[in-house]
Amino acid sequence: MAATSFSALLVPPALFAGARGTFRTYGELRYVPDDQKSHWLIEGVEPHVAIRLKQLFPKIPKQSPGPFALPADLITAADLEWFVSRYPLRLSDADLHRLSIDKQGFDQRQSQMESILLPAFESADITGLRDGQVLRRYQAQAVEILRNRKSLLLGDEGGLGKTFVAAAFLCAEPRALPAAVVCDAHMQIQWFEKTTGFTHLRVHCIKKTKPYSLPPADVYVFRISQIMGWADIFATDFFKAVVYDEPQSLRTGTSTAKGAAARVLSDHTQYRLGLTATPIYNYGGEMWNVMRFIDESVLGDHADFMREWTDNNGRITNPKALGSYLREQHALLRRLKGDVGQELPRVSRIIEYVDYDEKAVRSVEDLARALAIKATTGSFTERGSAVRE
Structure with missing residues (x-):
């Protein structure tokens, strides 16, 4: 094949160290910038290579003849770099550099997240906790992952202190204040009591469904039925973080008033945390909707997700595989009591006798x-x- 204006035909040089002469290529890869959604575009791929490409990227429709568009995110860059090591594609110097930088970013992020989850992890002291209150190691790990990643679905088993993780994070990260907590109606007072009992954070429980002059506070606790009236305030960037307690209440997405308001809130906050003990739902559309409020990119476009992860009835075909994928991306963190049993305090049995009338x-x-x-x-x-x- 004659030489072209593309640099070295080209995959990262390290992948072909020592190779000489002209490389055979199987198509063209280029970066397409876009204000809304930048992507990688693969064109002119030979048929047998297109089959391999679709196997690696199930989000590509099986019947699509090409060109193929893939999101320009870190995980895609990592997979693309591996793919072009096997099937070299033509790409410019600038696009090669971008691909390499994104791959390095993926490796660095994975390494950082994995180091946090190691048994030897030691967290820095968190100021703002009340005297005598401490954060267990597995809780501190969740705090640190959220600080670094800025979005997390915490799916720990009930009883492992997810509320305390949220409160500790808000103490540990000053840039997350003021924060909004969105919870079911019966949980509003519990959030107030747990947060003020565990930390020195100032907490205000929202009283009305329409905006009013808010008192100074670090945390504002909304009942989920209240948020639709506050969308305009959410759009002002007043809140820096949002905690969704039991976000399955938003499983219908933005089709409801509360979902539309939550979308505005998520779009205008820097940190997003979801707390639930049941993170994987039967219907794929529900899981996709929930994750969009927490991390809008991790599951990709709705059509791609449904094609890749669900059956013809919209049910998730392999919940364990989806959970593994989300954990690998560190978008989901889930521990059971058996995983952290050695860190839990011993159970104290208190027997109380109640008179029978x-x-x-x-x-x-x-x-x-x-x-x-x-x-x-x-x-x-x-x-x-x-x-x-």
């Missing part, structure tokens, strides 16, 4: 029986009243 119990049973009869045989008004009681 047979008369009181019989009175409650009689009332329940009467209400049940009224709820099934009474008039419309009586049935409604009985059910509410």
Whole structure:
């Protein structure tokens, strides 16, 4: 093949150290900048190479004849560099440099995240915790990953202190304040009590569904039913971080008012944390929607994700594989009690004896029986009243 204006035909020189002469190439790879979504474009690929390419990148439609567009992110750069080591593609000096830099960025990020998760990890002291309060190693690891990655779905098993991780992170990272916490209605007071009991952070529970003059605070706790009225405030960049407690409440995406408001909030914050003990959902669209509020790039475009990860009914074909992928990208961190058992305090058994009042119990049973009869045989008004009681 005659020489071209492309540099060395070209893959990173280290991949072909010592090679001489002209290389055979199998197509062209170039970077396409775009204000909305930059991407890599692969053109003129030979048929057998296109088959291999689609196997490595399932997001490419099987029936597509090309050209093939891939997102310009770090993980794609790492995979592309491996691919061109096997099937050299023509690319310019500038594009080769970009590919190499992104691959190095991927390696550095992976190395940094893995070092945090090592058993020997030691965290720096976190100021702002109340006297006597400490953060366990596995909790400190989650804090550090979020500080470095800026987005995380924390899927630890219930009882491992996910709320304390969020509070400790807000103490450890001053650039994350003020922060918004979005939770179910019954959790608002619990967030206030746990955060103020564990840290010196100032916490304010939002009282209205419409904006009002907010008192000075570090953390503002919203009931999820309140956020739709605050979208304009979210768009001002007032909040620097958001914590979604049980983000499966947003599984329908931006099709609801609360989802649209959460989208604005996520778009205008620097740090995003989701807390849930059930991170993988049966329907792929729900998982994709949830992750878009936390890390909008990790699962790619909706069509690509559905093609790569779900069946014809929209169900995730392999939840374990998806969980492994998200953990590999450090977008998901999940530990079970058995994983960190040695760090948990020993269980203290406290036995309390409660007096049994047979008369009181019989009175409650009689009332329940009467209400049940009224709820099934009474008039419309009586049935409604009985059910509410």
